[in-house]
Amino acid sequence: MISAVLFDIGNVLIRWAPEVHYDRRIGPDRRRAFFAAFDVYDLMNRIDAGAHFHDTISEAAEATPDWADELAILRDEWADLATPSIDHSVRLLKALKSRGIPVFALSNFGAENFPLSVAVYPFLDLFDRRYISGEMKLAKPDPAIYAAVEADCGLAPQSLLFADDRDDNIATAAARGWQTHLFTTPQGWADCLVRHGLLTKEQAQ
Structure with missing residues (x-):
């Protein structure tokens, strides 16, 4: 029972398919390059395991300035990503x-x-x-x-x-x-x- x-x-x-929102925001080509260069899912796994959402993404953006704008989308547009x-x-x-x-x-x-x-x-x-x-x-x-x-x-x-x-x-x-x-x-x-x-x-x- x-x-x-x-x-x-x-x-x-x-x-939960963040690629969809990224395609709308930055276009499929830039999104593919971003996801190939930066492991978004690994970052989210760390947050799921207890790392602070805002701080962890901000630190990643500082460490990888070439992708800072794309990481800001992950941090600032959550409601548009998880939908x-x-x-x-x-x-x-x-x-x-x-x-x-x-x-x-x-x-x-x-x-x-x-x-x-x-x-x-x-x-x-x-x-x-x-x-x-x-x-x-x-x-x-x-x-x-x-x-x-x-x-x-x-x-x-x-x-x-x-x-x-x-x-x-x-x-x-x-x-x-x-x-x-x-x-x-x-x-x-x-x-x-x-x-x-x-x-x-x-x-x-």
Whole structure:
């Protein structure tokens, strides 16, 4: 029996594909050159693991002045980078909440930039518990963050159902005994929730 449903946020509830915004802002050619020269995802991984969002990006800009303007976009235009919402997934979150099923967030997200997204997407305030990696100074797929979730919520691993878009994050959760769903489309996640008896087909639309 499922006691709580856990949502990753990036690419489950909100799209995280920064290349799209950069293409609009600086053009595909400059964006490709920037991403080839500078590992944006590694920088964000450090922020997700607890490094300060604003300070870390500003320090990177000072260290790589050729890309300072592009890094300023990452720092100053977060709401335009982490967008749009994945509306069907948001409906699923709200449907579970309305049925009284505990819903948790388990996401690799910086402590300082997460509130910026909450301000744009108030549904991120609906969770009964939020496990944000930057606040915890732990990040998926480190087993320690999953253990911390279990210790905090007090629920048996097998009673947790977790959706994430990354294989490695799902694999670690499954190894701990969690029920898992590799998120590829909102409809696939909806079907999973229906199979577990958490929502009806109508509720999962």
